[in-house]
Ligand SMILES: Nc1ncnc2c1ncn2[C@@H]1O[C@H](COP(=O)(O)OP(=O)(O)O)[C@@H](O)[C@H]1O
């Protein structure tokens with residue numbers, strides 16, 4: 001089972017929307033998917049209540065023990081992908097979710113305020129040697145802002161930029177809000193639109209990235225071959241802030 005967490009200090013950057021969208025995109029590709037809601041606001045739970053169908057299931061959990069138990073159960077139920085949505089900010093439950101994830105996805109708006117706010121989440125992912133990637137959400141179709149933001153997030157890691165910032169950037173589109181309000185993902189609500197296409201391609205990027213990541217369940221059993229130094233994905237993307245954003 002692959003476990004993904006959506007985490008970010010900032011509220012409103014798109015964690016819940018992207019968690020639901022990626023879950024549905026993975027499901028539409030034929031994968032067995034579960035969502036875990038750790039945010040007391042219950043955004044995903046409310047979304048599931050508005051849906052006409054029961055999949056992907058949303059499990060609400062409120063502490064670290066429940067999280068561990070649920071992940072253990074899912075891994076034995078042949079769930080292929082579990083996506084965990086978290087509350088904004090940093091909490092013991094969010095930290096535990098990041099530690100248990102194969103990939104930590106950090107949605108970011110392309111603005112200096114939001115980029116400055118990634119440091120705590122990035123710090124947790126790096127401290128626990130988790131793979132991570134930024135998702136540039138609310139990207140404008142015009143101008144160079146999103147491209148500059150991506151470059152800043154990958155500052156000092158230019159050769160790894162493609163691995164640190166997910167592709168494509170997700171544009172600001174009202175279909176995301178309309179779909180969510182109807183208990184749908186954009187790939188269900190408006191499947192032929194650019195917004196749906198962006199989400200499908202984002203899921204493909206995430207799936208490819210997961211293929212390069214050793215699942216948490218297999219990690220304990222994996223040992224580096226003698227004389228080899230495994231490259232730690234969390235060592236890329238230093239948390240230094242991109243000062244070039246000051247001219248936004
Ligand atoms: N790419 C987007 N374009 C337009 N609206 C978006 C986009 N992503 C998220 N939203 C909207 O922004 C608001 C906050 O998103 P949400 O996923 O709840 O953020 P978070 O979970 O990080 O607090 C919601 O109304 C959501 O529909």
Ligand SMILES: [Mg+2]
Nearest residue numbers: 015016039043
């Ligand atoms: Mg949310």
